[in-house]
Amino acid sequence: MLPPVRCFTCGAPLGHLWDQFKARLEAGESVGKALDELGVKRYCCRRTLYTTATYVEELALYSVYRREREAVIRRHFHGVEGS
Numbered sequence: 380m381l382p383p384v385r386c387f388t389c390g391a392p393l394g395h396l397w398d399q400f401k402a403r404l405e406a407g408e409s410v411g412k413a414l415d416e417l418g419v420k421r422y423c424c425r426r427t428l429y430t431t432a433t434y435v436e437e438l439a440l441y442s443v444y445r446r447e448r449e450a451v452i453r454r455h456f457h458g459v460e461g462s
């Protein structure tokens with residue numbers, strides 16, 4: 380997954396903000412507060428970072444889901460062996 384290097388709309392550079400933005404979200408900060416504190420004021424730039432964060436989150440959720448599903452499958456086969 381490539382973080383946005385520039386705003387999709389106005390072309391402002393955003394790549395240098397991505398790591399901090401992501402770290403703030405992972406620390407439980409809200410998207411709005413993280414963007415405010417990083418000084419991202421233009422709506423188009425906020426939207427670019429927010430859209431990317433949402434996309435990254437979906438990918439992360441998907442990989443969690445996949446790990447859980449694999450664990451269920453492993454438990455299932457383990458249960459069959461054990462009976």
Ligand SMILES: [Zn+2]
Pocket residue numbers: 386387388389390391421422423424425
């Ligand atoms: Zn912009």
